[in-house]
Amino acid sequence: MAATVRRSGEAPWYKQRPAQFTNQHSQEEDEDGSHSRVYTGRTAVAMPAKERINTLAKPKLSRSSLSYGPSLSWGNQRPMWELTKGALNAQPTDRLLSLSQPKRNFSTQEDLKPQWEFSCGRQSPIIKPSTRACRAGASERIDQLAQPKQSSEALTENRSTYEFSCGRSSPIQETSKAATRLTAPNERTVTLAKPKRTPNNYEVSREVQTIPTPAARNARPSERIESLAEAKKRPTGPFREPDWPVSRKAMNTQPNERIRELARSKGLVEGFQGNRDVQWSVTKSAKNAVATQRIEELSGPIMRESMDHVQFNLDVFKVSEAAKKAKCSARTEELAEPIRRK
Numbered sequence: 001m002a003a004t005v006r007r008s009g010e011a012p013w014y015k016q017r018p019a020q021f022t023n024q025h026s027q028e029e030d031e032d033g034s035h036s037r038v039y040t041g042r043t044a045v046a047m048p049a050k051e052r053i054n055t056l057a058k059p060k061l062s063r064s065s066l067s068y069g070p071s072l073s074w075g076n077q078r079p080m081w082e083l084t085k086g087a088l089n090a091q092p093t094d095r096l097l098s099l100s101q102p103k104r105n106f107s108t109q110e111d112l113k114p115q116w117e118f119s120c121g122r123q124s125p126i127i128k129p130s131t132r133a134c135r136a137g138a139s140e141r142i143d144q145l146a147q148p149k150q151s152s153e154a155l156t157e158n159r160s161t162y163e164f165s166c167g168r169s170s171p172i173q174e175t176s177k178a179a180t181r182l183t184a185p186n187e188r189t190v191t192l193a194k195p196k197r198t199p200n201n202y203e204v205s206r207e208v209q210t211i212p213t214p215a216a217r218n219a220r221p222s223e224r225i226e227s228l229a230e231a232k233k234r235p236t237g238p239f240r241e242p243d244w245p246v247s248r249k250a251m252n253t254q255p256n257e258r259i260r261e262l263a264r265s266k267g268l269v270e271g272f273q274g275n276r277d278v279q280w281s282v283t284k285s286a287k288n289a290v291a292t293q294r295i296e297e298l299s300g301p302i303m304r305e306s307m308d309h310v311q312f313n314l315d316v317f318k319v320s321e322a323a324k325k326a327k328c329s330a331r332t333e334e335l336a337e338p339i340r341r342k
Helices: 018-025 049-056 085-089 094-099 131-135 140-146 187-193 214-218 223-229 248-252 257-263 293-299 321-325 330-336
Strands: none
């Protein structure tokens, strides 16, 4: 931006009046229509509208260009802060030297076996045999183990390998020569070779869309069908109002004994007891009662051994001989019977 030139004998711009400032500086604009003045703080001088628009139209400064700390660039080994001379001339201890050593790389081919070792889910490694192992001779035991398994003498393979194949329950066997030389089959074979017939009462599935017959198309309905086909006629009114006056005779009538008997409400059955309240007061005798020794004995929890000790006891689930020979009472047998439902 070009700087504004002040005339001789003219007051500076921050001491001028608003009217004088606007009239005078509207003629001193630059060629691009902007002013080179910078306003700092609050001033009583009015800024021209065009100059205000130009200042607002300027782009905002990028914060990335401002430096708030040391300049850093990724990808190098330079520290964030400069090291002091004492840190550069210091000598590390034995512990720092041992910690600064790089970790050993175990992925080299020298330390590991070939990649195809332990392949295909095998537990034993597949290692290339050495030259000595290739030239060595097998012992008698190895020769004995290398022989294939022999079939038993009682085995007779009289059927082919594809017998009972394809999920068939009947074996597929080769046709014998005697069967191929037959000229005419017997009656039983002829009856079995015939296809299954459909029953006489069999009906083919009916189509979803039916075609009406010409008689149904040309038929005329009777008077009864036309009367039934008419829509129900519902009256539109007038209807009786829900409230109507009661006559004096109905008001002065007295009911007979039968009506009085029917008008009585249904009473409760003798011995009926209503529902007990959810919350009731406890009596003083129940509050001051002392439990007997038997009740305290029954209220105590059952002490069972923990699984840490039971798992080592082999006879924990063993039934005693007395329990095997015991006989239940008549009451136990009665309770053990299932409920008979109608």
